[in-house]
Amino acid sequence: MVTIADVAEAANVSISTVSYAMSGKRKISRETQERIARAIAELGYRPHASARALASRSTSIIGLQAPLRPGVDVHVVMEVVTGVATGARGHGYDILLLTSDDSTGLERAASGSMVDALVVMDVESDDQRLGFLGSLDRPCVLVGLPADPGGLACVDFDFEAAGRLAVEHFAEQGHRRVALLGSPQEVLARHTSYADRLTRGFTEAAAEAGVEVSVHPCPSTPDASEVVDDVFAAHPDVTAMLIHNEEALPHLLARLSERGQRVPDEVAVLALCPPNVARTLRIPVDTIDIPAEEIGIAAADVVWEMISEGAPPSIRLIPPTLTARSAAPGA
Amino acid sequence: MVTIADVAEAANVSISTVSYAMSGKRKISRETQERIARAIAELGYRPHASARALASRSTSIIGLQAPLRPGVDVHVVMEVVTGVATGARGHGYDILLLTSDDSTGLERAASGSMVDALVVMDVESDDQRLGFLGSLDRPCVLVGLPADPGGLACVDFDFEAAGRLAVEHFAEQGHRRVALLGSPQEVLARHTSYADRLTRGFTEAAAEAGVEVSVHPCPSTPDASEVVDDVFAAHPDVTAMLIHNEEALPHLLARLSERGQRVPDEVAVLALCPPNVARTLRIPVDTIDIPAEEIGIAAADVVWEMISEGAPPSIRLIPPTLTARSAAPGA
């Protein structure tokens, strides 16, 4: 294995000069700089990550907890993960992936000094991990927004605003009764942060706009079709729906079509999903895009600011925007 | 920060005794063992991962390259990743996630001694990374099977056998012309290992069984529907299809239904996908399951064998099995 000492010898300089030449923390003459660069290239030298981490007390690794819990949107998770990895790389960081959904992995990574910071996904409104995370000395960013962030940094799409936006959009179009077909029961049951916030924005905006609403969990299976029937059985006057369930989406649209309810003329539909997912639908539907990768990148950016500038924990919510995709305008 | 020296002091033993007590590489008296355990618990000691790695020359981290390339099945990728992480954890390893699709991340991780081994996904038949991977001193496992593995370990589902199984199954049922509706063009164009192998097994078995076949790339969008029309335009006598494209699957089935071709009575369908995905279909379809998580676990197992026992690079292909899900049997 080639060490920094080998490079120093080959370049006829001291070890520290090589170190400083690499970090740029000291001014090195043009000439020595080049001799060192040549030595590094010729020897194929790679600094030993652990040695560097031990001496510098920083690993250039960010821990990312991305548990694949039942009912989550795989596309969204995957894109957020990709975003975090991409963003982190842009700042010179790598990702240690933690897939268990408890605190053990976080504990191992943080307390074992494996990572410089943590990014935590699938946050619940009253998340069990918050206490532990708050007690850490390392920066920590939640992808989500718990009821009480307790001084932790939070990054997410603004699901509450998205709920409001949908209702206001429908209200403007003259709809008087709107339904939210959302996440699977299991996701709602554990009070996943995004689901809670979407529901809140949706119902609050409805109260303000004088629009009648109902909220319906949707399984991510063909059984979702039945929810459509349930909606109209309970509220025959529903004329618009906000759908937030990537996997159920095609089944819901198919069921509407089977019932002879044309989208968007008879039933206005707004899908809350990543643009990629919207493009895989047979029927073009207006959407509120979930910018999943952007969320991940933003999380990495916040981590970076906290690490490099000691920035205080901030809360960053990406505002929703509506994208028209359907042919005809709603009723 | 609590160090091993603190523990040693608290337990009234030497540093090395603490180290040996933790690793179990030396016999420690019952009494000292307990004193040390108590000190560790009381102080909340966590060994410093980098210090340990530097001294032991092993990080207990496995690098996992999981690029999210266009056209790949997100569910499958995610499940394999979960499997690798789960399997690795079972052996005391964590995962460093690399999402770029070139060799730079692999290089950084391996040459920088960040990882003890590598697992590489999305392997192509003539993969560019093979040369570099073969030159490494660390164990490396491919998830996939290139044309020439060149001494590297390979783990995957046996897509070739799956192609054969499908054809033989259809032939047994009396079908004389079968179509393979597969991965998107982009996946085939880069000769992704699994797509190549599936096609080979499919066409070879067909030649042997005297069954006529055709192979059709499928976009992962609603446009996939057109492929169904193309298939029957080119070969009106097609009575069975093997579908290997998770995202296209619903659109293909829907198009068949629109054309009035009943599944499985008029057109026998075999879907090649994870069981989870099959369960999200509106029409139950017979499947050949892709045991995605199992593949990941197997990859982690092979890595473990190579690391711990110095096992030679092996090739492990998980055989396909057919699962009946549709109501009626085929023609």
Add this chain to the structure above:
DNA sequence: GTGAAAGCGCTAACAT
């Protein structure tokens, strides 16, 4: 059954 001490390869004072 236990200690002492020499590294592991690097960073960052403290030198000049």
Add this chain to the structure above:
DNA sequence: ATGTTAGCGCTTTCAC
């Protein structure tokens, strides 16, 4: 502008 050196926190020879 460059060199010397004391650690970083652990593992693992030696030594008893």
